Amino acid sequence: MPDIITSRKNEWVKFAARLSADSAFRRKEGSFLVEGARLCEDAVRSGCEVACLFYTEQALSRYARYLEKMIPAARRAFQVAPHVAQLLSETKTSQEVFCICGLAGNGAQPAGEKPIVGRCLALENVQDPGNMGTILRTAEALGLQEVIVAGQSCDVYSPKVLRASMGAVFRLPLRYEADLACLFNRLKRQGTACYAAVPRADARSILEVDFTPPSIVAVGNEGNGLRAETIEASAACVAIPMEGRAESLNASASAAILMWEMMRKGT
Amino acid sequence: MPDIITSRKNEWVKFAARLSADSAFRRKEGSFLVEGARLCEDAVRSGCEVACLFYTEQALSRYARYLEKMIPAARRAFQVAPHVAQLLSETKTSQEVFCICGLAGNGAQPAGEKPIVGRCLALENVQDPGNMGTILRTAEALGLQEVIVAGQSCDVYSPKVLRASMGAVFRLPLRYEADLACLFNRLKRQGTACYAAVPRADARSILEVDFTPPSIVAVGNEGNGLRAETIEASAACVAIPMEGRAESLNASASAAILMWEMMRKGT
Structure with a gap:
């Protein structure tokens, strides 16, 4: 069973939300947030280092094909509640899959x-x-x-x-x-x-x-x-x-x- | 003095709002709504027939250069209250200039x-x-x-x-x-x-x-x-x-x- 995050105040969630919103914070932390099943899988396939992966229960069944490959590649993986996914999302209809990637090696x-x-x-x-x-x-x-x-x-x-x-x-x-x-x-x-x-x-x-x-x-x-x-x-x-x-x-x-x-x- | 429209229920305003929102209505009426000082002037310069022009008091001072040419070209011109302009606007920061153009001759x-x-x-x-x-x-x-x-x-x-x-x-x-x-x-x-x-x-x-x-x-x-x-x-x-x-x-x-x-x- 993965760890389940139900609070928007979880430290990893707060860190991810700030990476999504704040470019200066991204540069300082050398990390960025990726949203979407396919884009997250693309990051992994392209050699990005995944510090943390987030997905909802619904995403786990809908995007099993992507998540199967990503979960072993991520240093940490968390299942999150839908309202937590909503906080991280930038899109109208979120796929509820997110990952924190490191800039190292891939950073400009x-x-x-x-x-x-x-x-x-x-x-x-x-x-x-x-x-x-x-x-x-x-x-x-x-x-x-x-x-x-x-x-x-x-x-x-x-x-x-x-x-x-x-x-x-x-x-x-x-x-x-x-x-x-x-x-x-x-x-x-x-x-x-x-x-x-x-x-x-x-x-x-x-x-x-x-x-x-x-x-x-x-x-x-x-x-x-x-x-x-x-x-x-x-x-x-x-x-x-x-x-x-x-x-x-x-x-x-x-x-x-x-x-x-x-x-x-x-x- | 131009006619001033202060109600969102004015027939011309309701007609314009529906043209903006509804493509079937545009086809039925052979008309469409254009927003923006420069785009409206562009419609006039390109030979579109302007059935109706709307602008706010603020737009009249801000976009005088465009409106001077457009007011004589329009069959009707109305000054509208800001909350009426807001109803017609599709953009975050509206220039508060709109015109209803006929498709005739220019329609596909x-x-x-x-x-x-x-x-x-x-x-x-x-x-x-x-x-x-x-x-x-x-x-x-x-x-x-x-x-x-x-x-x-x-x-x-x-x-x-x-x-x-x-x-x-x-x-x-x-x-x-x-x-x-x-x-x-x-x-x-x-x-x-x-x-x-x-x-x-x-x-x-x-x-x-x-x-x-x-x-x-x-x-x-x-x-x-x-x-x-x-x-x-x-x-x-x-x-x-x-x-x-x-x-x-x-x-x-x-x-x-x-x-x-x-x-x-x-x-």
Whole structure:
């Protein structure tokens, strides 16, 4: 019989709830909370270390296939009462399966001095978790070498990003960089082609750029685009040629087309 | 002085609220409700007929630039009390500007017998309004000839689709088709190349297809993809070559890449 938690004041539950809500706490503790049977199993399969697993009695029968593999992989496993699961849930219809994962080994590292290899994407101040997750999912599917998460971008270990990424966060090589302009200046000295994606008429069409590796394309904030310093530090501005009266594409659609065009040229 | 509506039971307000909530009512009345200063102005600029405009006193000072152009274009304009605006709003922080537009001339027509010209997209059972809106926005930006909305796809005149489409719904040629497999069979007889986008290993890579017009690519439901009948009726299955463990791309990212690849080959 597993231990059963019936109180929302249980220490593990309080810890998990705070991990779900607070990105600073996630960084401090080096841990994050994952919700959903399939996403939790995905974390285990991707090599994340599971400190703690929570599930309700109903989840145990509904998601037996997932939980059978996860319970032995978790350091601790607790059955929780439905009202406890509700506290941890971020979704309308919860599957009532959660796990606390450690960032160690899978956590995004600071960009540091390590050079860029292959074709990469940089995200500066991308703030919508849905966009962030979708972009990371696309980056994994298209096989980008790594993604640099820069500036005031939203935390990739937030519940919404994890969900929208469909687990890509667990597997995609990710690095952090506070100041993307500085990183671009450093990368250029190392011979990396640094591009700024800017929806401007004077930018070069992505059709005319071959993105020979090592290369990196930066995509900016949903409303304000890239910072002027970052554009300044890039080797060239690139844009998706567009028609019609739409002023720009949605951030995740535009990133999808950019990444596709980069990777297509490598095949 | 404009007429001021202070009651949520006003007939125009009740009519507008029902248009916002009920897609069957929208079709019956041939009208839809638009929310937001910029989106309402976009509707006017795109040639939509505005039967009725609503705005609060605060909106009148905040969005004077938009409302100045819209008030003369609307058949009726009402100032409404904030609690009335709240009833009509779908967003957390409303701009308190709304208009009722007529579908006439701008409404999507049944696909009928009219042939396909150029390069088109078909959406079958796309049910998430955010995806639908983003895909229509991308279709306009990339210059697709038209979009066929098929099967049980969500209503393109719902508030969420209008918002995510950034007004593309007002301008993009759209047609409806209940049964996409039937349409594909008819189009094939007319010499249109009909493709089914299916994330399957045996599908042809979109890199190997030239999408010579007239051509159309169908994208299916977020979870279940295209119906078997529609795949059967297509000339070939096409797929975006993918790596990694992501089983598929998000519907709007995948549609963006498909449309880009179609349109790129026409340039």
